[in-house]
Structure formats: structure tokens, C-alpha cells
Amino acid sequence: xxxxxxxxxxxxxxxxxxxxxxxxxxxxxxxxxxxxxVLSAQPFHDIRVRNYEADLAPCRIPLADLLDPAGVAxxxxxxxxxxxxARTVTASGGVTYAxxxxxxxxxxxxxxxxxxxxxxxxxxVDTYDGALALRDHLRGLAxxxxxxxxxxxxxxxxGLTGIEVACELPNRLRRxxxxxxxxPRVVLLDRGRIGSDMGASAxxxxxxxxxxxxxxxxxGVGVAAIDEAGVSLTSGxxxxxxTVVWCAGMRASPLTEQLPATRDALGRVPVDDCLRVVxxxxxxxxxDVAAARMDDDHxxxxxxxxxxxxxxxxxxxxxxxxxxxxxxxxRIPWYVTxxxxxxxxxxxxxxxxxxxxxxGARAKDAKRTINTRRIYPPLTGNRADLLAxxxxxxxxxx
Numbered sequence: 001x002x003x004x005x006x007x008x009x010x011x012x013x014x015x016x017x018x019x020x021x022x023x024x025x026x027x028x029x030x031x032x033x034x035x036x037x038v039l040s041a042q043p044f045h046d047i048r049v050r051n052y053e054a055d056l057a058p059c060r061i062p063l064a065d066l067l068d069p070a071g072v073a074x075x076x077x078x079x080x081x082x083x084x085x086a087r088t089v090t091a092s093g094g095v096t097y098a099x100x101x102x103x104x105x106x107x108x109x110x111x112x113x114x115x116x117x118x119x120x121x122x123x124x125v126d127t128y129d130g131a132l133a134l135r136d137h138l139r140g141l142a143x144x145x146x147x148x149x150x151x152x153x154x155x156x157x158x159g160l161t162g163i164e165v166a167c168e169l170p171n172r173l174r175r176x177x178x179x180x181x182x183x184p185r186v187v188l189l190d191r192g193r194i195g196s197d198m199g200a201s202a203x204x205x206x207x208x209x210x211x212x213x214x215x216x217x218x219x220g221v222g223v224a225a226i227d228e229a230g231v232s233l234t235s236g237x238x239x240x241x242x243t244v245v246w247c248a249g250m251r252a253s254p255l256t257e258q259l260p261a262t263r264d265a266l267g268r269v270p271v272d273d274c275l276r277v278v279x280x281x282x283x284x285x286x287x288d289v290a291a292a293r294m295d296d297d298h299x300x301x302x303x304x305x306x307x308x309x310x311x312x313x314x315x316x317x318x319x320x321x322x323x324x325x326x327x328x329x330x331r332i333p334w335y336v337t338x339x340x341x342x343x344x345x346x347x348x349x350x351x352x353x354x355x356x357x358x359x360g361a362r363a364k365d366a367k368r369t370i371n372t373r374r375i376y377p378p379l380t381g382n383r384a385d386l387l388a389x390x391x392x393x394x395x396x397x398x
Contacts, residue, residue, distance in 0.1 A: 002034045004318055005089055005099040007079050007255065009040035009063055010048060011304040012287025012311035013105035014377065018390035019315020020103075021070040025387060027323060034322070037073045038063070039091055040106075044128070049304055050371055051131035052164045052340070054172050058372070060128055061379070069383040079106065082258035084280055101282050101318045104269075105311060106253035108288035108302050110246060117226035122156075122246040125165060134245065138176055141242050146180035152241040154231050156223055157248030158190035159197045160339055163206060165245055167342030170214045187239060189218035190248075198339065199354035202347050209344035250302050252289045259283065264291050266302070273329035275314040276321075284318050286310035294332045298352055304375050306332065309394055316392040328392050336397055338367045350397070370398050 006017045017038045024034055045066055047059045063074045077091035082102070089097045110126040112118055123134040141150045151173060155166045166188040173184030188194065188210065194217050195206040210217060222234040230240040252267035259280050261269040268291040270278045275292065277283045286292075287307035292300040300306040313330040320327050337349045346363035349356050358366070374395070378385035 001032065002100045002322060003098055004034060004036045004101045004103070004322070005097055006036065006038045006103045006105060006315075007040070007082075007089065008105035008107055008253075008287070009038055009042070009045050009074070010105065010107045010287060011307035011375070012107070012290075012314070013038060013040065013103070014045050014063075014066060015308055015311030015390055016103045016105050016284075016286055016315040016318070017067060017072045018070055018377075018386055019312040019392060020319050021072055021315075022387040022390040023316045023319035027319065027325065029319075029323070031071070034319070035073065036071070037075060037097065038067060039075050039077055039079050039089065039097065041076065041078045042128075043074060043076045045377065046128045047371075047375065048127070049375070051125035051128060052161065052168050053371075054135070054168065056128065056131055056135065059131075061377070065379070065381055066377055066386060069381055070386050071383075079255060082255060084258075084260060084283060087282060099282070101322050102284065103314050103318055104255060104259070104277070104283065104285040104289050105287045105307075105314070106255045106289055108250045108252050108266075111249040111251050112246065115223060115225065118223075118246065121226045121228050122244040124246045125161065134243075137243060138173070142176035142180065146177070146182045147242075148182065148185070149230065149240040150242045151177050151180075151182035152185040152187070152239070153243040153245060154239050154241045155186065155188045155245045155247060156190075156231075157246065158188050158192075158194040158217070158219075159247065159249070160337070162188060162190070162245075162247035163195060163210070164340045164342075165247055166215045167209060167213050167340065167344065171343055185216065186214070187216045187218060187241070189221055189223075189233070191220065191222045194219050198337065198347070198349065201356045202337075202339070202349050202354055205347045205356060205359050206339070206341065209341035209347070212344045213342050250288070252302075256285075256289050266291075273331065274317045274327040275310060275330065276317070284314045284321075286314040292330065294335070298335070305336070308375065309392075312390055313392045315390065330392075332394060334397055338363060338370055338398065340364070340367050340371075366398050374398055
């Protein structure tokens with residue numbers, strides 16, 4: 001029996017596994033010929049991009065509901081090592097899994113530098129568990145002493161995640177502190193410009209939305225230290241706050257360091273148009289760990305917009321490669337960004353220059369469709385539905 005191992009169960013990992021199962025069906029490979037196994041720390045597919053929202057109930061889907069119908073195995077284990085020479089993967093407990101083909105789709109994580117108090121006192125929405133911890137922390141503050149600091153949240157990092165978190169928080173805090181008389185305060189800060197990732201066209205829309213939502217901003221300033229009572233800034237200013245949410249940058253999973261490949265500034269490995277890791281036989285990569293060319297001038301970004309199709313194509317290609325069949329190159333000719341701005345709506349941009357094409361309620365409708373429908377796998381538990389959704393095809397713009 002041949003073995004295909006997929007590391008990760010996020011947007012890229014899930015679709016790589018289902019895409020591989022689909023390709024086996026397409027090639028009419030007899031059952032029992034290839035074993036597909038997903039290794040990931042949690043037995044869930046998490047809709048990670050929704051972790052900024054208040055209601056986390058729809059954000060976690062049991063992997064058994066998605067993989068079992070497709071005949072894909074899952075092992076809840078933390079991968080600790082990859083030996084590309086021996087073609088083995090080592091997981092927690094020292095268990096080793098041999099592979100004939102490997103798909104690395106272990107995602108990314110928030111960057112946490114060696115900053116005093118960051119790991120001890122700051123929260124993040126990088127994971128489902130992290131978002132739950134933030135939710136429980138805020139509820140605890142609302143039940144405690146009604147102080148100004150208790151109702152103050154400092155959000156560090158004004159990229160896409162930081163903006164979405166900051167825009168969501170004021171109303172959330174108002175509901176939590178409604179009976180206490182505390183006037184909630186949300187401060188969004190960044191070493192650079194607020195919303196710099198979104199380009200010149202979108203920044204005025206974002207600034208107006210932040211103001212309308214009651215979010216205060218600090219640009220051109222960083223964090224010097226964090227403690228349980230607040231944040232000390234590089235400007236010398238002190239912000240009293242019982243909550244700090246860290247959203248300052250992402251980096252690829254450190255498992256990329258296990259591959260004998262170059263890595264870019266984000267820790268990603270280079271892949272060819274068919275998602276094969278350059279210079280590493282038998283290994284594919286998809287999602288946030290991979291730097292894939294989307295067109296002649298642009299590489300993939302760490303987003304579900306790119307991670308999902310990369311996973312589908314990697315799944316198709318890993319099986320095709322195993323059986324000596326032609327591989328499919330992936331190129332995506334369009335790029336959009338839809339940024340949630342809380343009660344102020346959203347902003348929808350097109351192109352790599354992120355030119356605004358809609359904002360407010362209209363863009364919010366598109367964001368809701370993306371967050372609640374477009375990025376979800378079929379939840380019917382039906383094998384045919386799951387494999388159909390795993391086809392290596394590009395969706396149209398949302």
C-alpha cells in the first residue's frame with residue numbers, strides 16, 4: 001500500500017486530503033491501494049478567519065464529519081519532525097508515519113517576539129482556543145469591578161486581523177458592560193500606518209469606519225512592554241487596559257524548517273506551479289507554508305482565498321504524481337480582499353493594488369456570504385458532496 005500524509009487540517013490541509021481522495025476516485029484506483037492520513041493537533045477543521053467574531057459556535061467542525069465519508073484517516077497528533085530522506089513524519093509520542101508523498105499544509109501562526117509580558121498577558125485570535133480564552137476573559141472582566149481599565153482593550157497590529165478585531169469589539173464590549181456603567185474603550189495601534197496592507201484606496205474607508213465604530217488609533221508607535229494592568233508604548237505613553245489583543249504579523253509554521261529548502265521572509269517554502277516544493281522530491285506544500293506564484297508578478301498570500309484552491313490542486317497533483325499522471329498547474333487570475341468593518345459594514349477591493357469597488361452594507365453582504373457559506377465545506381456528511389467540492393477548479397470572485 002502507498003501512503004499519502006497530509007500535515008494540517010486547515011483550509012489547505014482539508015482540501016488537499018479531500019482532493020487526493022477525489023483524484024483516487026477519478027483514476028479508479030482500487031480501495032486499499034493508497035492510504036491518505038491527515039495529521040493535525042486538533043480533530044477539527046477550524047474556520048480560523050472568523051475568530052474575531054463574538055459567536056464562535058459555527059467556527060469549529062469535527063474532522064470526522066468531513067474525512068470519514070471520504071475514506072480519509074485522521075490522527076490527532078502534533079507533528080514534531082519531517083525526515084525527507086527517509087520519507088517519514090514523526091508526531092507527538094514518537095510515533096512515525098512513512099509516506100510516499102507528503103503534503104505540508106501546517107498553516108501559520110501569529111508572530112510573538114521576545115517582548116516583556118507578551119506571552120504572559122496578551123491574548124490573540126490566532127486559534128479557536130485563543131479566541132475562546134479572549135471571550136472568557138472579557139466576560140470575567142464584565143462580571144468584576146467596574147473600572148475604566150476593565151472596559152479598555154488595546155489591539156496591537158493594524159493589519160487585516162487587527163482591524164477586524166478592533167471594529168468588532170466596541171459593540172461587543174457595550175453589551176458585556178451594559179449593566180456596569182463602564183464606557184468601553186478600544187485602541188488600535190501599529191508601528192506603521194493604520195490599514196497600510198489595504199492600500200491607498202481603502203485606507204480612508206477604514207479610517208472612517210474606525211471612527212464611526214468609536215475605535216481610537218495610534219499610528220507610528222509600538223509596544224515596549226505589557227503587564228496585567230496595561231501597555232507601555234515606545235512613545236513613553238502608558239495605556240491602562242485589562243486586555244491586550246496581539247495581531248502583529250504572521251509567520252509560516254516552523255515545520256517548514258524541517259525541509260531542505262529555502263524559505264522567504266515569512267518562513268514559506270517555494271513551490272512550483274503544481275505545488276511541489278522546489279528541490280524536495282515527493283513533497284508538496286499548500287496554504288500559508290507555501291510561496292506559490294499566482295500570476296507572473298505576484299506570490300500567494302496567507303489567506304483562505306489562496307489556501308483553499310492550493311489545497312485542492314495539491315491533493316489532485318499528489319495522487320497524479322504518485323501514479324505518473326499529468327499534473328495541473330495552479331494560477332489564479334484575480335485577487336480580492338473583503339475586510340469586515342463591524343457595524344460600519346465592510347470594504348471590498350479588487351486587484352493587487354486593492355482598489356475599492358464597494359463598501360458599507362453592500363460589501364458587508366459579500367463578507368457574510370464568504371464567512372458563512374463560501375469558505376465552508378459541505379456539511380451534509382455525503383461523500384459525493386465532499387468530493388465534488390474538492391475538484392481542482394477556481395471559484396469566481398465572491
